[in-house]
Amino acid sequence: MTDVRITHIGGPTALIEFEGWCLLTDPTFDPPGRRYGFGWGSASTKVAGPAVAVAELPPVDAVLLTHDHHADNLDDAGRALLPEADNVITTVAGGRRLGGSAVGLSPWSIYSLEKPGSPALKITATPCRHGPPLSRPITGEVAGFALEWQGQEESALWISGDTVLSSDVREVATRLDVGTVLLHLGAVQFPITGRLRYTMAGPDGVELCELLRAQTVIPVHYEGWSHFTQGRSAIEEAFAVAAPEVRAALLWLELGIPKTVEV
Template sequence: MTTTITVIGGPTALLELGGLRILTDPTFDPPGDHPAGPLTLTKTTGPALSPADVGPVDLVLLSHDQHPDNLDGLGRQMMSAAPLTLSTPEAAARIGVTPLHPWQHHDVGRVRVTAVPALHGPPGCEPVVGQVTGFVLTGDGLPTVYISGDNASLEYVELIAGRFPVVDIALLFGGAVRTPMIDGRLTLNATEMMIAARLLKARQVVPLHVEGWTHFTEDRTDVHAAFSEAGLDHLLVSFTPGRPVSLGSARSGAR
């Protein structure tokens, strides 16, 4: 069974894995301003596909619910129609999704979803930005997939790599996000994405969360430049938003 990914925009992608249609961080609103506490975040690019274009999904993996660049109005509607959404305990308390603490797992068909640590900014940022989670997807005969969520910590990436020594596909959220609320980046920059790929020994990398909002300070061009300078540009999956791309199968010994 072929694994495919369709990048929709921002952090949103449709992953077809093990017979499941899995949606990451649903964002489907058109361009415009989005209130986020004391800030207003401005979306500049709409999604490549509408919710109707995507159709039904089996599972939503939500890194966090509190920021509109990871979950917006139409994304919430899309999520509410899905039979299962996995996210943080804070998100579960607010919006009624199924919570996973770090290293807990939930089996959906052939796919085991394990929540993994993530930190949405520099150390100590949690009281301001709230909880965020990443995910690792595994299953017999399936590629191992890491979905970083809005993680800015390479230390956590190294910890995850120690638990999952085989990572076939890494969906890395980047953009080097900055806001006035935090002194430091809230997500990985392009060089850190490259380092994360090395730590994970990833065979394929799909950069997400690198376009479409004014508070993103880097884009896909920066990602390609960082990977090319390191001689790792062959790891980057080439895609056109809205069009599915086939990904690799599991490496020998992957579980």
């Protein structure tokens, strides 16, 4: 087991620190108030700013970027800090768009990082589907990331990424032993597409967690933007009727406050 310090900065953005490693997920640091277009007539307004400023971040070893083409996962201020990170890990399409030293991973491919004094870090890209069936040509490529390191091979730390609950995502539970998950929820919807959802709702998260059997489930990316249709209360209602072990695994992080989690 390893003590991992996790700071939920807001939206999908989290700082993950352990064994000398410092990782940042989906950097979003713009101030609130701006409306961003996501293409095909969809848009969202950022309604909350980051709980930690860019200037307060420690040196970042790697940015784990689930996708680069939606501003709620990479906004202007987040994009500006990418060159300061030693590594940027993202999707294949994102790697092409970002260029430079960005590394694009296809689903189930693996990338390893090493640094003196820290255990080698194995990063496995996991599949996502950011919308209903056949929506990938419109919504684009998205990835999740599973982190494993020496002594931690049987209890991965998984960032789900923006996704609905699909057969590919369920496969994570059969291919990986997940101890802790940063679970992207929020049940994203847009007026132009009606009842179609683009990320998991609370009941979807419960179903996935019943398959994963993770010991810690940390909701992220359910607040801070106008396109979320489910916040904390709706997620809590869904988990309240889950199996006892799933209810017990749910852990809310106070924005901006580091929390040490045993992974």
